[in-house]
């Protein structure tokens with residue numbers, strides 16, 4: 001299959017530019033597209049055969065269900081049995097945006113989307129290209145992150161091309177993703193919220209609406225996570241990754257002592273200033289700027305994986321707010337290897 005790379009001009013009418021790709025989705029083809037979180041690998045979410053192609057293109061285990069992307073609440077209603085008052089409040093507050101909610105599914109949702117289960121995950125992306133594409137297709141778009149299974153999620157079209165060249169009809173290039181981490185996945189039950197996957201809509205933000213807790217399996221690392229995708233090894237570069245935690249002074253001292261030319265570093269700008277210049281150092285933001293860290297994490301892991309390094313030290317961040325999602329993904333990349341440098 002020849003993959004077309006389509007540059008989207010954000011200053012011109014999007015409906016016109018995406019119309020052919022909405023039609024391609026309706027025909028059952030795969031189209032990768034930008035969202036505000038990461039790039040998605042899209043298929044017509046109501047077409048069982050099209051959805052099957054997603055699993056083949058990614059090499060994804062078939063028990064891992066997909067998120068359906070909608071352009072608003074009217075499309076959501078066709079996919080679910082009911083919307084509770086709490087769910088309605090969360091939708092009002094955070095849609096369109098990086099919040100995926102898990103609902104009891106309606107009969108039109110194919111088994112391939114839900115992994116055979118009785119629930120369906122739905123979100124309304126905030127990215128204008130994603131919105132235009134869903135409207136052009138006129139159907140919900142099933143879309144996992146547009147990476148090969150196990151690799152970091154792509155946050156720009158070049159990273160999608162690396163993994164998906166020859167596997168999809170087109171990649172719509174809408175620039176870099178603003179957030180850089182996948183959406184929060186959450187479910188409401190008995191007026192409580194459980195976060196299955198932490199993201200940019202944080203536990204703290206959801207707590208304003210109802211008592212909110214992270215899925216136990218994510219906290220303890222034991223038991224089966226409620227989002228099947230969270231049980232898989234993910235994002236890991238070939239070289240082992242070690243997360244370093246401690247006070248800024250101790251972190252800097254540790255990194256200096258462990259600096260070697262064939263060691264990779266994923267560190268703050270502050271720490272990098274204390275080390276020699278090296279192509280094996282990836283700066284992922286100022287120490288307290290978690291937005292920047294989130295936006296650069298996957299790019300950093302992908303970059304360091306192209307470098308001849310034998311191990312990678314990563315500077316951790318506080319697991320509060322957006323830091324919960326950052327540390328969740330970083331821990332997966334590191335296989336939960338943590339070095340306490342205090």
Ligand code: TXA
Pocket residue numbers: 035037038039040041064065066067100102114117119120121125143144145146181182183184185196197226227228229230
């Ligand atoms: O930000 C995002 O959510 C991106 C963009 C493209 O929208 N998509 C994404 O999809 O990250 P994916 O397939 O890579 O991750 C979906 C996660 C998986 O962990 C999956 O197990 C979980 O959501 N999930 C999907 N449907 C579910 C369901 N019915 N119940 C529980 N977890 C579900």
Ligand code: MG
Pocket residue numbers: 144145153182
């Ligand atoms: Mg994914």
